[in-house]
Amino acid sequence: xxxxxxPRRSSPAAAASLLWIGRVARPSAALIVPLLVLCIIIALTGxxxxxSIMTEALIYVVLVAGLSIFIGNSGIVSFGHxxxxxxxxxxxxxxxxxxxxxxxxxxxxxxxxxxxxxPLGLAALLAATLAxxxxxxxxxxxxxxxxxxxxxxxxSVLFVFKTAYENWDGWTAGQSAIVGLPTxxxxxxxxxxxxxxxxxxxxxRVSSYGLRLRAVREDEAAARASGVNAWTQKLVAFTISGxxxxxxxxxxxxxxxxxxxxxxWLDMTFLTLAMLVVGGLRSLTGAVVGALFVAALxxxxxxxxRGISVGDNLLQAPEGTREIVLAIVLLSIxxxxxxxxxxxxxVGERR
Amino acid sequence: MxxxxxxxxxxxxxxxxxxxALGIGLVFGVMRMINFAHGDLITIxxxxxxVPSAAExxxxxxxxxxxxxxxxxxxxxxxxxxxxxxxxAFRPLRERHADGASLLISSFAISFLIQNVILFxxxxxxxxxxxxxxxxxxxxxxxxxxxxxxxxxxxxxxxLFILLVVFLGFTRPGREIRSASEDFVMARLLGVKANRVIAxxxxxxxxxxxxxxxxxxxxxxxxxxxMGVPLAIAGFVGTVLGGIGSLWGAMMGGxxxxxxxxxxxxxxxxELRASRDAFLYxxxxxxxxxxxxxxxxxxxxxxxx
Numbered sequence: 001x002x003x004x005x006x007p008r009r010s011s012p013a014a015a016a017s018l019l020w021i022g023r024v025a026r027p028s029a030a031l032i033v034p035l036l037v038l039c040i041i042i043a044l045t046g047x048x049x050x051x052s053i054m055t056e057a058l059i060y061v062v063l064v065a066g067l068s069i070f071i072g073n074s075g076i077v078s079f080g081h082x083x084x085x086x087x088x089x090x091x092x093x094x095x096x097x098x099x100x101x102x103x104x105x106x107x108x109x110x111x112x113x114x115x116x117x118x119p120l121g122l123a124a125l126l127a128a129t130l131a132x133x134x135x136x137x138x139x140x141x142x143x144x145x146x147x148x149x150x151x152x153x154x155x156s157v158l159f160v161f162k163t164a165y166e167n168w169d170g171w172t173a174g175q176s177a178i179v180g181l182p183t184x185x186x187x188x189x190x191x192x193x194x195x196x197x198x199x200x201x202x203x204x205r206v207s208s209y210g211l212r213l214r215a216v217r218e219d220e221a222a223a224r225a226s227g228v229n230a231w232t233q234k235l236v237a238f239t240i241s242g243x244x245x246x247x248x249x250x251x252x253x254x255x256x257x258x259x260x261x262x263x264x265w266l267d268m269t270f271l272t273l274a275m276l277v278v279g280g281l282r283s284l285t286g287a288v289v290g291a292l293f294v295a296a297l298x299x300x301x302x303x304x305x306r307g308i309s310v311g312d313n314l315l316q317a318p319e320g321t322r323e324i325v326l327a328i329v330l331l332s333i334x335x336x337x338x339x340x341x342x343x344x345x346x347v348g349e350r351r
Numbered sequence: 352m353x354x355x356x357x358x359x360x361x362x363x364x365x366x367x368x369x370x371x372a373l374g375i376g377l378v379f380g381v382m383r384m385i386n387f388a389h390g391d392l393i394t395i396x397x398x399x400x401x402v403p404s405a406a407e408x409x410x411x412x413x414x415x416x417x418x419x420x421x422x423x424x425x426x427x428x429x430x431x432x433x434x435x436x437x438x439x440a441f442r443p444l445r446e447r448h449a450d451g452a453s454l455l456i457s458s459f460a461i462s463f464l465i466q467n468v469i470l471f472x473x474x475x476x477x478x479x480x481x482x483x484x485x486x487x488x489x490x491x492x493x494x495x496x497x498x499x500x501x502x503x504x505x506x507x508x509x510x511l512f513i514l515l516v517v518f519l520g521f522t523r524p525g526r527e528i529r530s531a532s533e534d535f536v537m538a539r540l541l542g543v544k545a546n547r548v549i550a551x552x553x554x555x556x557x558x559x560x561x562x563x564x565x566x567x568x569x570x571x572x573x574x575x576x577x578m579g580v581p582l583a584i585a586g587f588v589g590t591v592l593g594g595i596g597s598l599w600g601a602m603m604g605g606x607x608x609x610x611x612x613x614x615x616x617x618x619x620x621x622e623l624r625a626s627r628d629a630f631l632y633x634x635x636x637x638x639x640x641x642x643x644x645x646x647x648x649x650x651x652x653x654x655x656x
Contacts, residue, residue, distance in 0.1 A: 156588060
């Protein structure tokens, strides 16, 4: 475990809180500043394609940071976090979608909701809060489970919500897509959201809650014997990570301008989990590095899928190559570097 | 709906789920890993029946042979692919002492890999195919007409379960699998070869997966590159429901899930039937909350510290 007992615990309260701010600010800044520099460089090149790639990658940083809050600290592999992205995306659509078209897509919305014009930022906050709230309710029940049973139960949750949303026609347009969401997610909005997600994840990690949950992860029996309530600690992490994943879902919907239930299914589950594993399952730095690395890799392969001309020949990889390569990369990482690219390293944190 | 018909429906669905749950349970026993890719091995078996093409009605490949060749060839192919996943993915992981989470994620990765390779070869378009036309008929029992395929599914499940019991109880590989499921380290100390016993478990699991491919395609006649996913999920849930680590439990868990599914389908009001799976899995989560150790596990296994 990387946390050490603070030697200056007996110093005055002001110094202690300063120290604590340092413990949050340094690692967050160490992740956010490089992202900011990257964004500035991309903005200076002025290539719109590059900007949209980076925006999408930053949205994945939010999703994977959300996933990392729970998986990284609890050690439970969740196959169900895409549920919260789904909930967040639709909740935002209920508040902000497409003006008069809203009732055509979602005829059963209550009148006050169908006519409300919620400011976009507030709508995103409310939508993510709903996702966090659902995580809290589900967590009350599910966080009693651990290990494989928890993973399977979380997958069942994704299955339940996917089926429910697909058949809840009046609110979700069923299996068809909702189009015309305001596309306000620019590079800078995505960067801001990624910064918020990183800050939340760091705050949680350095807090005593994070420490106690990692104690449960390392040895549940010993942690319990030391007075840690495993269920409460898992529940706190699950709720926070549901909120952040929900925020990721909101951003994704407002980046593409269209949402459908099938977007939030196994492909996204696999992609976000792959990002986390490639970077390093146990560290937030790993989550950020993994999200950027996998996003870049996918783009490179997509260039090949569109075709590259070498002399007179067009070299072209068939469609589907992207997913196959990604699966092979993930398997190789698991076999040859199971701790991920960065291992347990957290940048900006004293050892 | 008639009660006899409902019962046969429930038994045949439950039988298929039980076969999937048993396949997953066998591998879980020796490796302590839920094999996500099990469902996709079922998909592989189904796609082995047809020639790769983008056509909507697929030309049969293995499906063109007579029954006596098609059944063993399909099952054999699934067994080979199952052994290949073990040899090239899980074994290197085990040799590097990967933890449970890595194994779980790697089986998820293999599942995704298989789906996309099938997509790559056969395109994503759902296809229809006809095999085992003889099973398309009906049997009249009193005044009820029962689909023959459902009765065959029930019979095949029963036969395979009996064979499995005999195999596990009275053959050397079977006994090795059982002892390795009980205590892997001790079994190795007593001369059970780790790689071999895991390969046995995967092979038997492959036989069960191949049988499900054939039964499923014969019943629905439709191929889709993600057809295995709902089956695998039903299988996991069956395994967990029955008490993870117990084969008898996996069988009963799968059957229970099939019964719950068939009865929900019959009893839910029509407007909610489309969301049947949401109710089904919601119900499962509820059951797990009351009995996290599963409904059929007799003794609550105490966690050793």
